[in-house]
Every structure is written in C-alpha cells, then in structure tokens.
Amino acid sequence: MSEPYKVTYATLTADNEDLHTAYEAGVDVAKSWLGAEISAPGDPDPGDPVDVVSPADPSVLVARVRAASPGAVEAAVEAARTAGRDWAATPWQDRLPVLRAVADLISERANELAALMTIEVGKNRLEALGDVEEAAVFFRYYCDQVEKNGGFEAKMEQLSDTETTRSVLRPHGVWGVISPFNFPMALAAGPAAAALVAGNSVVLKPSVQGTHVAWKLYETMLEAGLPEGLMQILPGGDDVGKALVANPGIDGLTFTGSYTGGRAVMDAFRGDYPRPVITEMGGKNPTIVTASADLDAAAKGITRSIAGASGQKCSACSRVYVDAAVHDELVQTLGKAVSEVVVGDPLERATFCGPVIDAEAVERFRSAVEHAREAGGTVVAGGEVLQGAEGHPGYFVQPTLISGLPTDDELFSTELFVPLAVVAPVDSLDEALERANDTVFGLTAGLFAGEQDEIDRFLAQIEAGVVYVNRPAGATTGAWPGVQPFGGWKGSGSSGKAGGGLHYVQLFMREQSQTVVTG
Numbered sequence: 001m002s003e004p005y006k007v008t009y010a011t012l013t014a015d016n017e018d019l020h021t022a023y024e025a026g027v028d029v030a031k032s033w034l035g036a037e038i039s040a041p042g043d044p045d046p047g048d049p050v051d052v053v054s055p056a057d058p059s060v061l062v063a064r065v066r067a068a069s070p071g072a073v074e075a076a077v078e079a080a081r082t083a084g085r086d087w088a089a090t091p092w093q094d095r096l097p098v099l100r101a102v103a104d105l106i107s108e109r110a111n112e113l114a115a116l117m118t119i120e121v122g123k124n125r126l127e128a129l130g131d132v133e134e135a136a137v138f139f140r141y142y143c144d145q146v147e148k149n150g151g152f153e154a155k156m157e158q159l160s161d162t163e164t165t166r167s168v169l170r171p172h173g174v175w176g177v178i179s180p181f182n183f184p185m186a187l188a189a190g191p192a193a194a195a196l197v198a199g200n201s202v203v204l205k206p207s208v209q210g211t212h213v214a215w216k217l218y219e220t221m222l223e224a225g226l227p228e229g230l231m232q233i234l235p236g237g238d239d240v241g242k243a244l245v246a247n248p249g250i251d252g253l254t255f256t257g258s259y260t261g262g263r264a265v266m267d268a269f270r271g272d273y274p275r276p277v278i279t280e281m282g283g284k285n286p287t288i289v290t291a292s293a294d295l296d297a298a299a300k301g302i303t304r305s306i307a308g309a310s311g312q313k314c315s316a317c318s319r320v321y322v323d324a325a326v327h328d329e330l331v332q333t334l335g336k337a338v339s340e341v342v343v344g345d346p347l348e349r350a351t352f353c354g355p356v357i358d359a360e361a362v363e364r365f366r367s368a369v370e371h372a373r374e375a376g377g378t379v380v381a382g383g384e385v386l387q388g389a390e391g392h393p394g395y396f397v398q399p400t401l402i403s404g405l406p407t408d409d410e411l412f413s414t415e416l417f418v419p420l421a422v423v424a425p426v427d428s429l430d431e432a433l434e435r436a437n438d439t440v441f442g443l444t445a446g447l448f449a450g451e452q453d454e455i456d457r458f459l460a461q462i463e464a465g466v467v468y469v470n471r472p473a474g475a476t477t478g479a480w481p482g483v484q485p486f487g488g489w490k491g492s493g494s495s496g497k498a499g500g501g502l503h504y505v506q507l508f509m510r511e512q513s514q515t516v517v518t519g
C-alpha cells in the first residue's frame with residue numbers, strides 16, 4: 001500500500017498508483033453525469049438551452065444549461081435572505097461543524113468531481129484534483145480562522161465599572177458570488193465558504209463554462225447538511241450576473257473574473273448606500289531572472305506557470321525579463337522545456353497541458369502568434385494551433401515562447417489567457433523591476449536569483465500581491481490556502497486582502513461596537 005497522497009498545485013510528479021486508480025474510477029462516475037439538464041431550482045421560465053461541451057472534444061455534451069430567469073434571480077435572493085436569518089442567529093460554534101462536513105464530503109468525492117472538471121474545462125488530472133481539494137481546504141481554513149479568533153468577538157476597554165463594551169463582527173446578509181470558468185470549483189467555493197462561515201447566505205452565479213462542476217458543488221453542499229435555502233445557484237451567462245449585481249437585496253458581492261468584468265461590476269453595484277464589493281481580476285504576471293540565477297530551476301518554474309491549466313490561470317506567467325548576460329542561455333533552456341510539455345487529452349495520465357476553453361481562446365492565440373511574427377519576434381517554442389490535428393479534436397494549441405519583441409509591444413501588456421509568454425533581455429534588476437511594474441495589473445510575480453541583495457530588492461519593490469522567489473514548482477502560479485494568501489494589487493484586485501489568508505473572512509462581516517451600561 002503506498003503512502004496517502006495530497007495533491008496541491010505544487011505537486012510535481014504523480015507516481016502514486018492509488019491516485020491514478022481512484023481518479024480513473026472517478027472518470028467513470030463523471031461520464032455517467034454527462035448531458036445533464038441544468039436550470040435554477042424551481043425556475044418556471046428558464047432561458048433556451050445552451051450546450052456546454054468539452055473543450056478537449058466538442059462532440060462531448062457536458063451539460064445543457066438554461067439561464068435563470070429574472071424571476072428566478074429574485075426568488076433566489078429572497079430565499080437566501082429568509083434562510084440567512086436563522087443562520088446568522090446560529091452561534092458560530094454550531095455553524096462550523098456543518099461547514100466542515102461540507103469540506104469532508106467534497107474531499108470524499110474529489111475523484112469524480114475532478115474528472116468532471118477535466119471533461120468540462122480541460123484541466124489535467126493533477127490540476128483538477130488540486131482545484132477540488134482547494135475548495136475543501138477553503139472551507140476548513142476559514143472555519144479555523146473563525147475558531148482561532150473566537151468568532152471575532154472581543155471585550156474592549158472600560159471607561160467605568162458599570163459599562164462594558166464588546167466588538168463583534170457580524171454578517172451582512174446575502175452575498176452574491178460570481179465565479180469564473182478556470183477554477184470552477186475552488187473559486188466558487190472559496191468566497192462562498194468565507195461568506196457562509198461569517199454567517200451570511202450565498203447566491204452563486206458560476207461561469208456558463210463551469211456550470212456542471214458548480215452544480216455538483218451546490219449538490220454536495222446540500223447533501224452534506226447545509227440548511228435549506230442558505231446556498232442558491234443561478235446558472236447562466238453575464239446577463240444573469242448583471243441581474244444579480246442589480247438586485248437591491250444583495251448585501252455584499254464578490255466577483256472573480258476579467259478586469260473588464262470586475263470594473264463593470266464595481267460601477268454597477270450601486271444603491272441607496274455603499275455595500276461591500278470584492279473583485280479579484282486578471283493578471284499579466286512577470287518573472288525576472290538575474291545573471292546569478294539557477295537557469296534550470298527558472299526554466300522549470302516558468303514552464304509550469306506558462307503551460308499549467310493551458311495558461312488559463314490568473315497567475316500564469318506571460319512575461320519574462322532576463323538579464324542580458326544570460327538571455328540567450330535562458331531562452332534556449334526555457335524554449336526546450338516549453339517545447340517538451342506534453343499536450344493532449346487531459347484525461348490521459350501523461351498530459352500536462354490540455355485544451356484552451358473555446359474557439360475564441362484559440363483565435364486569441366492564433367492572432368497573438370501572427371502579430372508576434374509580423375512585429376519581428378521569434379517563435380522560440382510552439383506557435384502552432386493543434387486543433388483538428390490527429391488526436392486533437394478540441395481546442396488545442398502549443399505552449400509558446402516568443403523572443404525578440406520590443407518591451408512596449410502589446411504582448412507585454414495584454415492578458416491573453418492562453419499558454420504563451422514573451423521574453424526580453426534587461427540590463428539590470430532595476431530595469432526588470434521597472435518593466436515588471438509597468439502595468440495596470442499586480443497579481444503575481446516571480447524571481448529567480450542567487451544573490452540575497454537581489455531577493456531583498458525584488459521583495460521590497462515588486463508591485464504584486466503574491467510573489468515567489470526561486471520556485472521551480474511554479475514561478476508565478478500555485479498558491480495554496482493557508483500557505484500563500486492569494487489576492488491582487490492594483491487592477492488585479494480591489495480589497496487588498498487575500499483569499500486563503502489571515503484577513504479574508506473578516507471582509508464578509510461588519511463590526512458592531514456594543515456598549516451596555518448596568519446599574
């Protein structure tokens with residue numbers, strides 16, 4: 001019997017046979033779920049059916065999704081408000097066991113949920129298992145935070161013997177949670193868990209392209225014993241998200257997705273008084289490599305962050321600034337590593353890079369490569385669209401590295417969300433830091449360097465919320481709750497507090513100062 005395994009995004013190899021056997025059994029279960037019809041529970045007037053297909057093979061129907069009607073949005077918010085009253089009044093000590101049971105049931109079902117995710121959004125098995133386990137860990141971590149902080153209730157100083165004051169963090173009410181396609185379990189579960197742990201109820205609007213996984217999360221939460229009504233789900237696209245944002249019954253909102261979507265949500269979430277809104281948005285994440293760096297480690301970490309989840313992580317590395325003295329050597333080593341990435345059916349054990357999500361993403365890739373060539377760049381590795389080639393019926397592209405472009409080229413500033421990075425030489429760490437920071441984004445960043453002084457300067461000057469030094473498991477990717485709090489600066493995130501960190505649950509609560517005079 002081999003050792004029990006735990007998959008995180010930093011898991012480098014998976015030679016544990018039990019893991020693969022269990023995942024493959026999960027594939028059989030997930031296949032039996034395919035083709036489900038999904039609409040908001042009790043919706044009398046859902047939208048026309050939209051087919052969600054597998055990006056690895058669009059002939060595979062994953063789910064037929066009918067968007068929530070305006071009436072269903074109203075009903076979900078109202079039901080969440082009603083159920084939320086009892087939940088908010090439930091002592092935190094009684095809320096936590098329910099949410100820990102949710103975490104345990106998610107972990108128990110990890111293999112079938114991960115397999116469904118592989119089919120629905122194209123993640124390889126380790127990435128998908130990591131995504132599911134991260135969802136469970138979010139529930140556990142936020143429960144632990146509430147417990148460690150005594151439910152965020154504290155006695156304050158006294159001005160007289162007859163007066164006592166407590167500071168209490170209390171829930172807001174109903175939270176809207178809008179989630180993206182690329183972490184269809186973890187990034188729906190994370191904000192939902194924090195809201196629920198804090199005593200709120202939740203209305204979830206997942207991405208259309210991750211609807212089936214989000215639906216299974218919803219079902220799992222109910223089956224684990226979450227009180228009826230507390231968690232609502234609204235299938236559908238941006239219009240359903242907009243209807244949720246416009247609903248005056250929403251007391252707080254989290255949005256995880258693109259920069260444009262996040263900015264639109266922040267503008268639209270207005271009402272008679274300000275309500276909390278947390279937006280987690282895109283990235284254009286740089287890695288800096290100095291002349292003192294271990295170039296093999298750099299090539300490994302950067303490759304994982306270019307090609308992991310097919311470049312569809314907000315944390316993906318898409319820019320590399322390397323000291324001119326080692327530029328050619330790094331480009332050669334990195335180019336080789338990128339060209340050796342195994343691209344293919346994400347259900348296969350050997351695959352590292354599955355498909356991108358849809359035809360639009362393939363088109364973004366194709367036009368970026370074309371632009372790079374026209375602008376005088378060199379395609380060092382990859383560059384080809386594989387869609388339609390032997391064994392690649394879905395939206396497959398090659399992980400790609402491009403050199404030789406000027407650093408003001410658009411490929412250094414636009415988030416593409418495909419497995420493509422540009423590399424450029426710099427004359428100094430100062431120049432690298434200036435270029436790395438010269439963006440609206442500030443999500444993640446990596447450094448490979450051998451000198452302590454370089455590490456200190458990077459940590460002091462880089463403008464990003466999640467930073468890594470000398471990390472072959474992922475130059476810019478692979479944060480884990482309780483280990484690396486994950487949140488963006490600047491245009492990558494609005495709250496300045498990070499998911500899976502020490503200060504996140506508190507964002508879902510508001511402080512009440514309670515002074516009581518006796519005698």
Ligand SMILES: NC(=O)c1ccc[n+]([C@@H]2O[C@H](COP(=O)([O-])OP(=O)(O)OC[C@H]3O[C@@H](n4cnc5c(N)ncnc54)[C@H](O)[C@@H]3O)[C@@H](O)[C@H]2O)c1
Nearest residue numbers: 180181206207237238241242257258261264280281282314
């Ligand atoms: N910072 C983070 O933690 C983080 C994590 C994951 C993904 N992302 C970012 O998300 C993007 C990829 O995900 P995506 O393509 O699903 O993003 P997206 O912005 O297209 O959609 C995200 C969600 O928002 C909804 N939505 C979009 N516009 C809306 C609007 N105006 N009002 C209400 N709802 C709206 C969508 O239906 C979906 O559920 C990338 O930019 C990536 O960097 C950021």
Ligand SMILES: N[C@@H](CCC=O)C(=O)O
Nearest residue numbers: 313314315477478479486
């Ligand atoms: N938390 C993930 C990224 C989530 C965004 O897509 C990471 O750290 O790589």
